[in-house]
Amino acid sequence: MAKLITLFKLLPKAHQIALAILAIFTSLILMFPSEDAQASKQTSMEPSAKLESHTRYQVPLAFRSPSAPETSAKSDNSEDQTTLPTADDEAFSAHLSSLSSGSKTDQIIDRIDGELKAQQKALKEAAELENQVEYYEVTKGDTLGGLFNRAGLTAKDVYDITRLPLAKKNLLKIIPGEEIAISKNAQGELTELSYRMDKISTLVITKANDKYKETVNKKSLETRQSFITAKIKSNFWSAAADAGLSANHIMQLANIFGWDIDFALDIRKNDHFSLIFEQEYADGQFIRTGNILAAEFVNQGERYTAIRYKDGQYYSETGNSMRKAFLRSPVDFKYVSSNFNPRRLHPVTGQVKAHRGVDYVAAIGTPIKAAGGGKVIESSYNQYNGNYVFIKHNDTYTTKYLHLTKRSVKRGDTVKQGQIIGTLGRTGRVTGAHLHYEFIVNGVHRNPRTIDLPKSLPINRSEKAKFDGLSKQLMAQLKSNQAQQVASN
Numbered sequence: 001m002a003k004l005i006t007l008f009k010l011l012p013k014a015h016q017i018a019l020a021i022l023a024i025f026t027s028l029i030l031m032f033p034s035e036d037a038q039a040s041k042q043t044s045m046e047p048s049a050k051l052e053s054h055t056r057y058q059v060p061l062a063f064r065s066p067s068a069p070e071t072s073a074k075s076d077n078s079e080d081q082t083t084l085p086t087a088d089d090e091a092f093s094a095h096l097s098s099l100s101s102g103s104k105t106d107q108i109i110d111r112i113d114g115e116l117k118a119q120q121k122a123l124k125e126a127a128e129l130e131n132q133v134e135y136y137e138v139t140k141g142d143t144l145g146g147l148f149n150r151a152g153l154t155a156k157d158v159y160d161i162t163r164l165p166l167a168k169k170n171l172l173k174i175i176p177g178e179e180i181a182i183s184k185n186a187q188g189e190l191t192e193l194s195y196r197m198d199k200i201s202t203l204v205i206t207k208a209n210d211k212y213k214e215t216v217n218k219k220s221l222e223t224r225q226s227f228i229t230a231k232i233k234s235n236f237w238s239a240a241a242d243a244g245l246s247a248n249h250i251m252q253l254a255n256i257f258g259w260d261i262d263f264a265l266d267i268r269k270n271d272h273f274s275l276i277f278e279q280e281y282a283d284g285q286f287i288r289t290g291n292i293l294a295a296e297f298v299n300q301g302e303r304y305t306a307i308r309y310k311d312g313q314y315y316s317e318t319g320n321s322m323r324k325a326f327l328r329s330p331v332d333f334k335y336v337s338s339n340f341n342p343r344r345l346h347p348v349t350g351q352v353k354a355h356r357g358v359d360y361v362a363a364i365g366t367p368i369k370a371a372g373g374g375k376v377i378e379s380s381y382n383q384y385n386g387n388y389v390f391i392k393h394n395d396t397y398t399t400k401y402l403h404l405t406k407r408s409v410k411r412g413d414t415v416k417q418g419q420i421i422g423t424l425g426r427t428g429r430v431t432g433a434h435l436h437y438e439f440i441v442n443g444v445h446r447n448p449r450t451i452d453l454p455k456s457l458p459i460n461r462s463e464k465a466k467f468d469g470l471s472k473q474l475m476a477q478l479k480s481n482q483a484q485q486v487a488s489n
């Protein structure tokens with residue numbers, strides 16, 4: 001019933017009046033008690049008795065690709081009034097006659113039906129004349145003046161409208177392919193203009209008493225949760241993309257676990273991951289990706305979990321911060337070539353000295369990030385290292401970056417974690433472009449990919465109970481979705 005009412009509100013005035021009249025007659029007919037009417041009344045009561053309002057029902061998350069959002073079947077697009085079916089009238093008369101079939105009221109109904117049809121037709125024609133919406137597409141080289149001219153409007157209309165601040169900002173910058181909807185009254189004067197500013201906002205300009213007024217209609221956003229799970233066959237990116245994860249979410253996921261897992265070098269076949277994430281929709285139309293709420297990543301048999309808390313930070317399911325003093329990798333995995341091939345561990349042959357670092361093979365120019373915050377103690381060039389940067393993080397930790405094409409920090413600079421310090425190159429004694437990265441703990445070279453890194457603070461004690469509740473709920477959701485996925489395979 002509620003749906004019917006909303007649908008009703010969406011109809012043009014003329015339809016509303018016609019439908020109201022129809023409704024009155026329909027209820028009149030229903031007053032003659034026929035068996036059919038009673039039976040349907042009873043069955044229609046049942047579902048509302050089963051589902052209680054103000055009760056949260058568990059609805060399983062959908063296994064569905066986010067890149068191909070389903071288009072909503074119901075026509076709840078309030079801006080799309082013109083696309084509403086015009087066969088309504090016929091459908092309702094058919095409904096009317098089916099209700100009355102076989103009854104004595106046949107003749108009366110027929111007469112009323114005919115009168116109604118004529119009335120509807122007149123109303124519809126009047127409405128069309130009065131407020132006809134026409135759509136004008138912006139063509140190449142078009143100006144608002146040109147478009148208004150095509151729409152039969154005047155230069156004064158352009159002038160008046162562009163005195164409104166939002167109209168000035170938006171309508172003077174129209175680009176080919178965009179559309180402006182214009183409604184005029186019977187005298188051919190502009191009554192309403194609408195222009196889609198973005199996927200959710202429409203600028204509406206109305207004219208009343210010779211004055212223009214502008215408003216912005218915003219569609220309400222609806223956040224949906226989705227679940228994806230995938231096993232890695234060749235590389236992380238394609239496994240995630242094949243499972244339907246957007247590029248944005250793939251990078252988010254790599255960043256969340258990037259403190260624990262070196263996505264450039266440590267991903268192996270059969271690693272797997274699952275996540276619950278949000279997507280925003282308006283009128284059933286996909287608008288943008290939202291946050292990852294919970295995730296699990298199993299890398300070389302090691303399981304990592306992440307829960308997003310309301311502070312916007314990620315914590316492991318037990319409440320430890322995901323964030324660490326050092327990034328596992330100073331190069332984004334998406335740049336690193338063959339990030340999956342385990343034979344690629346020492347790609348630079350001809351190295352005489354013992355290899356004391358990690359090599360990342362990527363294109364020249366790939367940005368290199370400071371693995372942690374600290375002070376630049378060297379930024380220079382020599383024939384072995386090529387362009388190099390050393391960063392001292394504290395008395396314990398130092399990191400070194402060799403063979404850069406370009407250095408973007410100087411000795412003495414303070415750098416933040418993740419700050420770009422230069423670009424990958426093939427300077428110095430090398431046979432191919434790569435970054436040579438060293439991680440030194442108390443003067444000793446250590447493997448940055450496996451070393452235990454200092455953790456930052458866990459979730460605040462006062463928030464711990466709340467966090468645990470959320471973590472349990474999301475982890476249970478993740479597990480039940482994983483189980484469903486396995487069952488459906």
Ligand SMILES: [Zn+2]
Nearest residue numbers: 357358359436
């Ligand atoms: Zn190396």
